[in-house]
Amino acid sequence: MGNMGNMGSMMKQMRQMQKKMAEDQADLNAQTFTGASPDDMVKATFTGERKMTDLTIKPEAIDPDDPDMLADLVVAAVNDALGQVEAQTKQTLGKYTQGMNIPGM
Numbered sequence: 001m002g003n004m005g006n007m008g009s010m011m012k013q014m015r016q017m018q019k020k021m022a023e024d025q026a027d028l029n030a031q032t033f034t035g036a037s038p039d040d041m042v043k044a045t046f047t048g049e050r051k052m053t054d055l056t057i058k059p060e061a062i063d064p065d066d067p068d069m070l071a072d073l074v075v076a077a078v079n080d081a082l083g084q085v086e087a088q089t090k091q092t093l094g095k096y097t098q099g100m101n102i103p104g105m
Helices: 001-032 067-097
Strands: 030-035 042-047 052-057
Touching: 001 067, 030 067, 042 067, 052 067
Parallel strands: none
Antiparallel strands: 030 042, 042 052
């Protein structure tokens, strides 16, 4: 009968951990992350859910003779922001996945 008590205790701890993880995920999703290109010519803002909410482009970044430069600046800003989201996700949720090989975590 002692094993049943241990199992119940373990299940309770798992439910508590799941609840805490869901709270941490919700907090992460509510955060915003702004990435910038070199010289802050382009800024991209994302939520913790990796959804872009804003893109700011300085007028001087728009050169009709060099559209590739603008594209490169946008890519740099987006990648910077998504890198911040990834780092915060690992910091916030990594404690739940330590030792596990879960893709995307």
